[in-house]
Amino acid sequence: MELKICHLYPDILNLYGDRGNILCMEKRLQWRGIEVSTTGVSIGQPLKASGYDLFFVGGGQDFEQEVLLKDLAGEKTAELKAAIEDEKPVLAICGGYQMLGQYYKTWDGEQCDFTGALNLYTIGSRQRMIGNYLFTCTELDNQTVVGFENHSGKTFLGDGVRPMGTVLKGYGNNGEDGMEGARYKNVFATYSHGCLLPKNPVLCDLILKTALTRKYGETALPPLDDSLEQAAHSAMENRLRKK
């Protein structure tokens, strides 16, 4: 078996350790004898979505994010949308999450249009939602996910998009409706840095299993020794629950 991962704008959306998610997915596949290759696709490079099984898009600084919006519009957006409708898994974090939505409106009313791949939108606020946080993941029987959020945009979900889970500690999508992240077909979108997947190996395996199952039919992943991963997860969960 083999998964081909596409890392969108690895040189621009490269903030807050999000590339650790790629490292994590690669390792957890390799440890199980599954082949994996990751290809970066950045500004000026065409995106041939049919060549990939899984997509990753992280967060970046505002300055650099502006640089890529023009490149993302048009061809790339069409390819990405087609892949999403074709039920290919996408993991999107923070800025990447927002970019999958309809638009971002700054707190003083300026609107920036995004890909519109998902029915959600983001409104800038003057409050920065920052810190370690804890939420449940509905599809993982409400097991918890730990991460670090750092955003001033408040994201609201529209019809057809469900949240990834419920916030237990922290802000989540907008600090108002208690929801965190977005799920649509096989898109997993979240505000969680941290880095997300290494400390939440069950979520990582869910995404990998989804990609493998889509490609090869029902696939089970053999368990790994996750004692270090669980230790990091519990350390943060216990700390947040004590607050």
Added chain:
Amino acid sequence: MGMKIRVFFALLFCRLSRFAIRLLGRGGTDFPGRVALRLCPNLLGVLAKNVTTVIVTGTNGKTTTSRMIEQSWLDSGISYFANKSGANLLSGVTAEFAMHSSLTGKCRYTHALIESDEAAWKAISKYVDAKAVVVTNVFRDQLDRYGEVTHTLENIRIGLANSKNAVVVLNADDSLCTSLSLELPNRVIFYGVNVPIYRTRVAELSDAPYCIRCKNEYVYDYVTYGHLGKYRCPVCGYRRPEPSVAVEKILSSDEEHSVVVIGLDGREFETAINLPGGYNIYNACSAMAAGKALGLDPETVAGSLSGFACGFGRMEKFRIHDTDVRMILIKNPAGCNQVLNFLTARTEPFVFAACLNDRAQDGTDVSWIWDVDFERLTAMDRTLAEIYVSGIRAEDMALRFKYAGFPTERLHVVKDYRQLVEQATSHGLPVFAMPTYTAMLDLRGTISKAYGFKEFWE
């Protein structure tokens, strides 16, 4: 209350509380300063008024650069004080001035050397009329605290705008730093490195790949590290300015020091920098430029670079159980990558200890460890004998090394610092400890208590 009385009480309180804190065996400088500022908000302005002050700010290298400048002042016979203990917030800087003034508010020294947090610099600049401001570099730092680099840059820019009389010393190789000179009326001295530093470098992400003026990608003749190097924008023409103080040659560079030739105003100075690593070559060059800003004899400053005392946790060496323990403070990916450039040049086996805390001063977001190319370190195979991880976020650090491919049998999570030092020094191999800021304070505290090294504020 009259101003003089207000100053008097603020100073008195500041001294008493600092004295009391030391009696308790701690090295606090923040609390006394905060209280003094409450009693007299303009205290720093009063105290700094007739003092020739040099500010060192930027993301990385502030402390080491300050120690180099300090040595050059000592060797030039300047009467000065410096904020030594890494107390670089507004409160800490105020406390330092208070400690070096009489109770009437008169400073006992002609010069002050102030290392300032780039965020605090904005506040400090309102009170201090600096003679020179040295900006080391601008890298991504603790994002939760400072925000994005453009925000950091903005803070420094505001600080500079408040410093009408300052000579501004800027890193020519840093496109972010150099942008501070645009439309700046001040006299500017650029310093830089005219040759590539490393033969091979760790894979690092550039913090500034796109032109700050027009957002097109830079072209580099060479990169020294990170986003530093000889850059130019092919579209708008924004480019590295020619530095007037520049490292022309790197004659040698080993684990203890680097020997370089620095050109300054047409003269060349060969100097041994008594700290290893390419980033310290930059620090040395900025110290030379700071000397030029004050009109010091460059020969003297060049000599000082081989004689200065290492800063607090910056390649600081301890000898414990007949083993060398070197402590290298890390704050952000750029600094960490430079430490790795240094370590991966080693051919003799060593033990590595990483202590990761996530208090406010460390940065509460530890995500950045995933941006660092630790894979280069684990690829050293047996040269890197053991890895110890410690600190509040030890488990996160352990995961990072696991996913960098380091064998978990040789990866140890030891949260107790005494145990950490004991175990790390038990292999008969030199130890390199890489703590974040508050982890360094804790680790140093343990080392001083258990093995009899002096405390940092002494």
